[in-house]
Amino acid sequence: MTFLAILASRAIALPLSPPFPAPELQYILNQSQASLLLHSAKFASKAKEVLATPGPEPLPVVDPEFRPNLKTLELSKHLGLGSDNTTFDHVTITDDSDTEGAGMMLYTSGTTARPKGVLIPETALTAQSRALIEAWKYTPQDRLLHCLPLHHIHGTVNAIVTPLFAGSVIEFLFPFNADTVWRRFANPFLESTSSETIADGAPNSTGKPLPYISLPSALSRTVSEACSTGATTPASVDPGLSPADTSRIGQIAAELYGIVRLASGSYSSEATGMVLSPQELTRINQLTLELNDVVRPQTTPPLSLPSGASNTNGTTSNASPEDKFANMCKEKITFFTVVPTVYTRLLTTHKTLPPEVAAAGRIAISPEHMRVSISGSAALPTPVKRAWKDLSRGNVLLERYGMTEVGMALSCGLEYDDRVDGSVGWPLPGVEARLFDTDTNEAIPADEVERSGEIQLRGANVFREYWANPIATAKEFLPADDGKGPWFKTGDVAVRRHVPAPAGSAASGDWAQGPMYFILGRQSADIIKSGGEKVSALEVERELLSLPEVLEAAVLAVPSGKWGQKVGAVTILDRTLCPGGWKPMDMRRALKGRLANYKIPQVLRVVDHIPRNAMGKINKKNLVKQVFLDDFSGDEM
Numbered sequence: 001m002t003f004l005a006i007l008a009s010r011a012i013a014l015p016l017s018p019p020f021p022a023p024e025l026q027y028i029l030n031q032s033q034a035s036l037l038l039h040s041a042k043f044a045s046k047a048k049e050v051l052a053t054p055g056p057e058p059l060p061v062v063d064p065e066f067r068p069n070l071k072t073l074e075l076s077k078h079l080g081l082g083s084d085n086t087t088f089d090h091v092t093i094t095d096d097s098d099t100e101g102a103g104m105m106l107y108t109s110g111t112t113a114r115p116k117g118v119l120i121p122e123t124a125l126t127a128q129s130r131a132l133i134e135a136w137k138y139t140p141q142d143r144l145l146h147c148l149p150l151h152h153i154h155g156t157v158n159a160i161v162t163p164l165f166a167g168s169v170i171e172f173l174f175p176f177n178a179d180t181v182w183r184r185f186a187n188p189f190l191e192s193t194s195s196e197t198i199a200d201g202a203p204n205s206t207g208k209p210l211p212y213i214s215l216p217s218a219l220s221r222t223v224s225e226a227c228s229t230g231a232t233t234p235a236s237v238d239p240g241l242s243p244a245d246t247s248r249i250g251q252i253a254a255e256l257y258g259i260v261r262l263a264s265g266s267y268s269s270e271a272t273g274m275v276l277s278p279q280e281l282t283r284i285n286q287l288t289l290e291l292n293d294v295v296r297p298q299t300t301p302p303l304s305l306p307s308g309a310s311n312t313n314g315t316t317s318n319a320s321p322e323d324k325f326a327n328m329c330k331e332k333i334t335f336f337t338v339v340p341t342v343y344t345r346l347l348t349t350h351k352t353l354p355p356e357v358a359a360a361g362r363i364a365i366s367p368e369h370m371r372v373s374i375s376g377s378a379a380l381p382t383p384v385k386r387a388w389k390d391l392s393r394g395n396v397l398l399e400r401y402g403m404t405e406v407g408m409a410l411s412c413g414l415e416y417d418d419r420v421d422g423s424v425g426w427p428l429p430g431v432e433a434r435l436f437d438t439d440t441n442e443a444i445p446a447d448e449v450e451r452s453g454e455i456q457l458r459g460a461n462v463f464r465e466y467w468a469n470p471i472a473t474a475k476e477f478l479p480a481d482d483g484k485g486p487w488f489k490t491g492d493v494a495v496r497r498h499v500p501a502p503a504g505s506a507a508s509g510d511w512a513q514g515p516m517y518f519i520l521g522r523q524s525a526d527i528i529k530s531g532g533e534k535v536s537a538l539e540v541e542r543e544l545l546s547l548p549e550v551l552e553a554a555v556l557a558v559p560s561g562k563w564g565q566k567v568g569a570v571t572i573l574d575r576t577l578c579p580g581g582w583k584p585m586d587m588r589r590a591l592k593g594r595l596a597n598y599k600i601p602q603v604l605r606v607v608d609h610i611p612r613n614a615m616g617k618i619n620k621k622n623l624v625k626q627v628f629l630d631d632f633s634g635d636e637m
Contacts, residue, residue: 002038002075003160007102007122014105014117015151018043022053024115028107029070030055032117032467037072047072105467106153106404109613117467118404127460128407129162131428135411135509136372136398138166144335145184147176147342153404154377158337171329176342178349183325185370186360188332252287253355332364337374340384341612343397347387365392372414374398378617379519379538381545382421399424401455401519403490405463405476409433409455410517413508420499422542423516429509431459434487435494436478438523449515452495452534454523456487463488493520493527493536525620528557528565533598535567537620540601543594544569544587549578552610556624558603568628569601570610582606603628 006013014032016025029037029050039047051072103121132138144163148155163170173184350358364370365388373388375397385397400411401424410433412418412425427433435444435453444453456478466472477486496515498504506513520536521527528535537555544553551572558568573582584604591600605627612618 003104007104010102012103012105012119014107015156017149017151018046022046022049025050026053026055028115028117032105032107034070037070038075039072040075040077044074047074103464104156106151106156108404109152109617116469116472119464119467120407121464124407124461124463125157125161126165127430128157129165131430131461132158132162132408133166134429135413135511136374137414138163138168138335140167142166142168142335142371143331143333144168144170144337145173145181145333146170147173147181148338149174152377153402153407154337154339157407158374158376158402163335168335169331171333176338176345178342178345179353181346182349182353182361183357184328185333185364186357187325187328188330189360189363189369190356249291249355251355252291253359255283255287332369334369334371336365336370336372337376339377340375340380341378343375343380343384343388347384347391350391362391362393365395367392367395370395372398374400376400376402376408379541382542383546385421401425401492401517403492405488406431406457406459406490407461409457409461409490412516413512415507415512417502418504418508418512420503420516423497423499423518424494425516426504426512426514427457428461429511431457431461432484433457433517435496436487436489449496449498452493452520455490455492455494455517457490458485458487491523493523494518495520522620525557526555528555528567530557530560530565530567530598531563535599537567540567540569540595540599543591544571546594547590549573549582549586549590554610554618554620554623555601556620556628558624558628563602566602567599568603568605568624570605570607570623570627572608572610573606 003013003015014028014034016028020028028034037047037051051070101121103119103125105117105119107115107117109115142163144159146155146159148159150156150160160170171184173180350361353361365373370392373392373395375385376399380397380399385399389396394416396416396419398412398414398419400408402408402410408428409431410424410426411428412420412423418425434446434456435451436442436456437444437451437453443456444451458480466476476489478489479486494517497518499516504513504516519538521538526537528537537557540555541553544550544555551574553572554570556568556570557565560566569587571582571587578586582604584601587604588600607627610618611623
């Protein structure tokens with residue numbers, strides 16, 4: 001509401017990140033010439049620290065007479081409520097043709113240079129939002145789970161401004177916590193997976209009676225459902241089960257549940273018919289045999305139920321007042337957009353969830369319920385994309401390309417066929433894009449493929465200027481003689497490629513057709529020129545991440561007297577697969593056949609941590625100095 005109020009007052013909103021160091025925040029406040037710092041009581045001490053921090057000298061501003069005159073204001077909670085805390089104040093919104101004076105300013109991530117203030121007028125915010133609504137079909141029926149930082153284009157335009165335009169619901173869950181996100185996903189489906197039971201002796205589709213299963217309620221229904229396929233199950237559970245046995249029961253039940261429920265084609269309790277493949281039937285029988293090995297017939301009373309769980313007779317015990325999820329919303333999430341590292345964390349955490357939450361979570365992220373899952377702000381490793389598809393039983397992550405200065409510019413389509421691995425799709429509606437060969441200083445013809453060039457953009461979505469930095473602004477725009485305005489130079493290199501049909505057949509919209517764009521990386525950091533060859537760091541990273549030994553990877557340009565630049569790799573390893581470490585020759589053998597020889601990294605460093613910023617990006621200029629300083633001269637291979 002504060003953000004909207006700033007726009008309505010014809011001012012410029014500049015979101016800041018509280019975790020940023022005080023000197024960096026002071027730099028932004030001074031360089032932006034901010035007049036008012038708004039903060040909540042929670043960040044009062046941070047605001048005081050920032051104000052007490054000396055500003056950097058000299059400031060990169062045009063006006064030499066500028067003197068900081070910053071005022072601060074602490075916002076109280078529920079400021080929009082009336083005196084009785086129930087009546088909302090009424091405001092009047094009027095049309096205003098002057099949309100250039102107000103807008104939002106965001107600072108670049110600073111991965112390649114000192115952060116610059118990007119001024120995005122209301123006209124650009126509107127254009128960016130309209131393009132996304134047309135491409136991604138936001139509707140008032142959508143509910144978006146927001147767990148992104150609010151000082152980046154991804155978290156503001158994609159996840160606030162655009163859904164507000166469309167009338168969607170935005171539900172905030174920040175800071176990100178993987179367990180809580182899974183619980184929120186699962187919450188609408190937990191009752192259907194844990195509280196419903198099948199009556200003792202009810203016939204199944206084959207006429208066989210379903211045995212009464214005295215399992216904890218979270219498991220009874222899933223095991224009973226497995227019985228409907230003809231599998232045999234034990235009659236009851238020994239209350240003396242070890243923690244390991246209990247855990248295994250949960251894993252088996254969760255997998256049984258996933259197979260049977262997804263095969264039924266429905267997630268409601270009315271689901272009756274199902275079609276199981278021979279592989280699924282075989283797997284169910286295997287799981288049931290494992291269950292028989294763990295659960296032993298006995299005559300003692302059933303296991304006691306956890307607080308809030310349903311008994312086999314349908315009654316429910318009192319929920320614990322300490323249950324932090326007691327008031328969590330039960331409306332399903334239909335729209336989710338985050339960075340690749342979030343999907344990686346969710347995939348890892350899912351294995352450790354309670355069985356009923358894990359099962360309900362898989363239902364929640366399935367295509368039937370989560371309409372679209374988007375990944376952006378960094379390259380998406382293909383193994384992560386495939387793992388999410390497997391876990392969700394078919395939900396393919398949508399990749400797109402954007403940056404602070406232009407919002408979203410390229411995107412894959414909503415149709416799954418239009419989500420090609422490694423591609424960011426086509427120019428969004430209203431966005432004009434081209435590839436420019438900086439070596440020959442000419443635009444690459446629109447119908448030419450397999451030729452790399454810098455992505456250049458223009459349209460109403462493009463920002464107006466770098467605040468108080470006309471030199472930087474002029475440097476990033478290339479004049480055009482067609483009367484349609486200058487091109488913005490993104491600094492990112494891509495290539496257009498033909499893709500097999502039906503991708504690119506306009507099924508997702510008229511804008512989604514023809515050759516697709518594939519990002520090769522930043523011109524300054526991700527295009528490595530080694531021995532006369534150009535190497536895409538992102539391509540090498542993608543292959544490294546497809547190796548089971550590698551958990552994280554960054555590919556860098558290492559200065560070399562002989563080659564100009566060498567391809568260097570920084571990796572985090574899965575120590576369970578390679579406890580003895582990983583040597584350069586191990587890496588080269590693993591990549592042989594996957595990459596041309598000149599693309600395989602020549603130097604390797606194995607580390608325990610790769611620093612990233614809030615959006616999951618790596619400052620490669622800093623990283624190469626930190627880990628490869630000794631390799632700047634001389635060649636090992």
